[in-house]
Amino acid sequence: MTAETTDGADGPPEAVAAGGEAAGTAAERRREQHGWYFYDFACSVYSTSVLTVFLGPYLTAVARAAADAEGYVHPLGVPVRAGSFFAYCVSLSVIVAVLVMPLVGAAADRRGRKKPLLAVAAYTGAAATAGMFFLSGERYLLGGFLLIVANASLAVSMVLYNAYLPQIAEPDERDTVSSRGWAFGYTSGALVLVLNLVLFQGHESFGLSEGAAVRICLASAGLWWGAFALIPLKRLRDRAVVRAEGEGPAAGTGWKQLVATLKDMRKHPLTLSFLLAYLIYNDGVQTVISQASVYGSEELKLEQSTLIVAVLLVQVLAVVGALGMGRLARSYGAKRTILGSLAAWTLTLAAGYFLPAGAPVAFFVLASMIGLVLGGSQALSRSLFSHLVPRGKEAEYFSAYEMSDRGVSWVGPLVFGLTYQLTGSYRDAIISLVAFFALGFVLLARVPVRRAVEAAGNPVPDRI
Numbered sequence: 405m406t407a408e409t410t411d412g413a414d415g416p417p418e419a420v421a422a423g424g425e426a427a428g429t430a431a432e433r434r435r436e437q438h439g440w441y442f443y444d445f446a447c448s449v450y451s452t453s454v455l456t457v458f459l460g461p462y463l464t465a466v467a468r469a470a471a472d473a474e475g476y477v478h479p480l481g482v483p484v485r486a487g488s489f490f491a492y493c494v495s496l497s498v499i500v501a502v503l504v505m506p507l508v509g510a511a512a513d514r515r516g517r518k519k520p521l522l523a524v525a526a527y528t529g530a531a532a533t534a535g536m537f538f539l540s541g542e543r544y545l546l547g548g549f550l551l552i553v554a555n556a557s558l559a560v561s562m563v564l565y566n567a568y569l570p571q572i573a574e575p576d577e578r579d580t581v582s583s584r585g586w587a588f589g590y591t592s593g594a595l596v597l598v599l600n601l602v603l604f605q606g607h608e609s610f611g612l613s614e615g616a617a618v619r620i621c622l623a624s625a626g627l628w629w630g631a632f633a634l635i636p637l638k639r640l641r642d643r644a645v646v647r648a649e650g651e652g653p654a655a656g657t658g659w660k661q662l663v664a665t666l667k668d669m670r671k672h673p674l675t676l677s678f679l680l681a682y683l684i685y686n687d688g689v690q691t692v693i694s695q696a697s698v699y700g701s702e703e704l705k706l707e708q709s710t711l712i713v714a715v716l717l718v719q720v721l722a723v724v725g726a727l728g729m730g731r732l733a734r735s736y737g738a739k740r741t742i743l744g745s746l747a748a749w750t751l752t753l754a755a756g757y758f759l760p761a762g763a764p765v766a767f768f769v770l771a772s773m774i775g776l777v778l779g780g781s782q783a784l785s786r787s788l789f790s791h792l793v794p795r796g797k798e799a800e801y802f803s804a805y806e807m808s809d810r811g812v813s814w815v816g817p818l819v820f821g822l823t824y825q826l827t828g829s830y831r832d833a834i835i836s837l838v839a840f841f842a843l844g845f846v847l848l849a850r851v852p853v854r855r856a857v858e859a860a861g862n863p864v865p866d867r868i
Contacts, residue, residue, distance in 0.1 A: 433572055433574075436640055436641065437572050439635055440565070440569075440636055442588065442639075443585075443632075444585040445632050445635075446629050446630075447526070447562075451589075451593070451693070452715060453621055453622070453624075454554070455694050456715055458622055459536070460490050460694065461698060461708065462539070462618050464489065464490050464702070466540075467486040467490070467547075484825075485825050488821040491820050493551045494551070494817040497552040497559075504560055505559060505560055506800060506804070508525070508563060509801075510664075512567065513800050518564045518799065519642050521560075522561055522564040522636075522637065523633070525558075526557070526561045529557030529561060529626075529629065530626045531626065532553040532554040532626070533550070533629060534623045534626030535550050535623075535626070536554075536623055539622070563802045563805075565636075566790075566805065567802045568640060569582060570790050576865050576866070578787040579734065579783075582784070583727055586779045587726045587783075590720075590723045594720050600712060601713065672794065674855060675793065675801070675860055678792055678848070678853070678856060679804060679805060682805065682844070684840055684844040688837045688839075688844065691819075691837055691840070692834075694817060695820050695834070696774075697715070699830050703829075705761045706764060714770075717768060717771045722778045724775075724776065725776040725778060726780050728776075728780065729741050729779070738853075739851070741784055742848065743845060745780055745784075746841050749841045752777070753834065755770055755773070791857045791860070791865065792860050792862075794860050815840075816840060819836055820836065
């Protein structure tokens, strides 16, 4: 056996197969886990403040300012209803990410160097987000471009971030570690939203226009992302890749590697069955996250301050939900707990369809329902998938997983945008997302997760 070495942050790299079981002492694992949590703390502010709260309504308003008399903008000569522009940009960003993620994931697995790639992705996304400060007037194309770059960068960074989970946590620790990561993220989202609310509500006392306050909130998320990304980049360690004699380093990079990854995934049909279910139901989750503020402002006619408070409520309750559902998983297993959350999501969307306009209290109740199931369903899906990934293939497989995560999805926003484009009704658009949760529930219920873990060559936890 020969080992390809990589540079570690705290000494020589570990000579273990990339993706093997967590190595090192308990103290070393805890140090890396604490550093790992802080990437959630860094980037979740983008998902919350930018994607969920401010950018949707603001970019829609900018697009409407640039629209023709019929309410259409014409990017690249294509007529697009201004109210659909944001959803289409989210969808396009994922197409870009899908083309890049498997290549980055394959490179990370082959070279064992996740950190440099994580740094590039994180700071590209943070820079694009900070650049949203210049989104004003009729610059809807600038806003769409920055959104696409930031969303795609977030998706790529999350591939690398998630691929660390099997390396820093033992199998029986992963539900807890994953849930704590999400809890860190929702905590930072709530903290920054409080600051955003103060600035937005008091913008006149700060001598700012409402638009300028929004642009500062957008840009500050990029600065936060870049600043706190330094912590995981300091504490996480690259592992050396151990290969059989004669296996060349980084063979098959580029598109050849993408094809090879897809072929390899066909060898694990049970893992693919879970991944298909996840991509469907989580596409619904992410579309709700990214389009909720547009629905609230355009259909329910709620004030921006009301939307901020609602999302703040989601953040606080998502921390409780992530930790609480993590405990439920220890008793009932991750699969059953996720299935319960999907049933709750379906009921929540149905309730959202019937919400009356101009009723903030009802919207807060709906936000509470979302918060309690949001964090847990995401955290448990991530930890469950980590058990189904063959060793040494973490980043490659998580590149497929990341096609629908952190507010980054494409089928859901496309369905949402097309439904609105055809009907002119955001209520019809929001209820169309029920199909994602119903189909995801059916597909997940059919996955034999214990057999899937065994087929991937991993130890089966007591509860899964």
